[in-house]
Amino acid sequence: MKKYILTSTLAALLTLGGFSAPALAGLEYVVVENAWSRASIGMNRPGAAYMTIRNTGDEPVTLIGLTTPLAMMPEIHETKTNAEGVSSMSPAGEIAIAPGESVALEPGGLHAMLMRLQEPMTEGDTFPLTLLFDDGGEVTVEVPILGIAARGPED
């Protein structure tokens, strides 16, 4: 069981410094980049968070779940749009990342769906999101909350 959590001080420094959370935490061979999310309207609607998860190691890793104090029910979901232009969303299940590969959680595709928010997501705040891997490893990333109309991590 490997468990390393980025200290809040470091997270705050990274956020203040304008780094888009190149999370150094946890499994040293899993790197999370460009994490971001959008502000919510109240707490009734689910939130979504996006990031790139890179496996810099020599072994495959499998993302099996998420935890965050922000939401009681965080899950990886996938939005799909069919040939008729109809979009639908469903839980994505486990996500295997081959050595040297990365998986992008981005609008219109895979994303961290944050259900049952415990507090509103406020622009300018951050929240910790922990990625759980099948070998017991965890990576915690501090996710900045951007405006509702944000289009990407740099907005």
Added chain:
Amino acid sequence: MRRRAILGYGAAGVGAVALMLFVGWWQVDGPGGPEPVGQRPVALTEMDFRLTDHEGNAVGPETLIGRPTMAFFGFTYCPDVCPTTLSDISGWLDDLGDEADEMNVVFITVDPERDTVETMAEYVGYFHPGIRGWTGPEEQIARVADGFRATYERVPTESGDYTMNHTASVFLFAASGRFVTMIDYHEPREFAVPKIRRALAEEMEGAT
């Protein structure tokens, strides 16, 4: 005499065949042909629905006629595709600059149960000021979706809530109300602005 009659019959036969071919073409591929199933939206002039915009005004298809229209279906509880599309649309409107003022831009909810007029007002307030939010009774939402050939479906979620599957394309109509084209979610989003400009330009040519 006899030869002439034969020629006459021959000409009539050729004429009959030509007529049959023409009628066949008219009914299958021509103007009389049925629209392929689940295809192009009808013209706004042929639609009939009554909705309410986010400021409480009564609106319908006639509200959109006279200026080019960009329309999108979604719901405010949508965490991913809808805010992304509304952000994209806001960006396109910024890029269009003054031309954006010449367009109607409407976000039509497929979830009227949760998306009241007040909810729509708050939600569209986070995006480009040109975007209007439309909602209304369930049966009117069904009518507008039918006119657009858009689909939506309520899907229960594990958490006991529900989400909506819906057509995520952005529809473009000419000022006359004629459907021009759509921007699919699959499309590279940077192609959108040239496409909107083309749709606007096409209308200008049509008007002259």
